Amino acid sequence: MTTSVETLGERGSAAGLMSRLSDQVRGVRTRASGFGYDRLMMVAGGVLMPVGIILILLGWAGAARTPFAWEQNDYLISGGILGLGLVFAGGFLYFSYWNTVRINESRTQTRQVIAALGRVEALLSGGASVDDTGRAIAAPRRFVATPSGSIFHRPDCAAVAGRTDVKDVNVARTSLKPCRICNPLDG
Ligand SMILES: [Zn+2]
Incomplete structure (x- = not known):
């Protein structure tokens, strides 16, 4: 108890006391929820x-x-x-x-x-x-392009839907442009 009296004397202000109190309450709560x-x-x-x-x-x-x-x-x-x-x-x-x-x-x-x-x-x-x-x-995002195409798409884009000849595109290395319908690089 002596420590809290000393601290009270040091801090004095009501704001300091309140923050100290809330710290203690938080500590009690943390202990109560823990071991x-x-x-x-x-x-x-x-x-x-x-x-x-x-x-x-x-x-x-x-x-x-x-x-x-x-x-x-x-x-x-x-x-x-x-x-x-x-x-x-x-x-x-x-x-x-x-x-x-x-x-x-x-x-x-x-x-x-x-x-x-x-x-x-x-x-x-x-x-x-x-x-x-x-x-x-x-999951790592996947992009595709048709073998002769100059743009790449999301796999579910309408422009490539149903096609079985699409190839995977590595966006970091490709020179292909992103499709404007599915905007593969957005979101
Ligand atoms: Zn597309």
């Missing part, structure tokens, strides 16, 4: 449960030591009931931790399945390659 929050739940659960059990044992030991009912009540409440509460809270945190792990695993699996389906879909629709997330990678 840190899971770990926190696991550790808290692992600490709360034994502490609760120790409290119950202490309460029992305390209550057993005194013959007075009113004193036993104190031990029962602070040792027994509080201990029981902590055991439950710890167990719930532990349970939540495993649930989070399970959910994360199933999300990863779903992502992998979707990516695989994307690859299958891309292959079925004409062999475009895809990256790991299933997004299509732009």
Whole structure:
């Protein structure tokens, strides 16, 4: 806490404080969505449960030591009931931790399945390659020309549609001009 008081004194201005606060909130959010929050739940659960059990044992030991009912009540409440509460809270945190792990695993699996389906879909629709997330990678563009032509086209241009004698054109090396109907070099 001393650090935040010192920083507050240094910065002073409300704007500085606000930006610092939002930085911290962002940090909390990032941790919550990452692995840190899971770990926190696991550790808290692992600490709360034994502490609760120790409290119950202490309460029992305390209550057993005194013959007075009113004193036993104190031990029962602070040792027994509080201990029981902590055991439950710890167990719930532990349970939540495993649930989070399970959910994360199933999300990863779903992502992998979707990516695989994307690859299958891309292959079925004409062999475009895809990256790991299933997004299509732009295929190298192909241009064609007729054997005697002086212009080159997109393969689907109306001027070459249905022709089987077209040859591939390397745009970087060709002296042919781009077609004005299909504008092969646009987009
Ligand atoms: Zn054309």
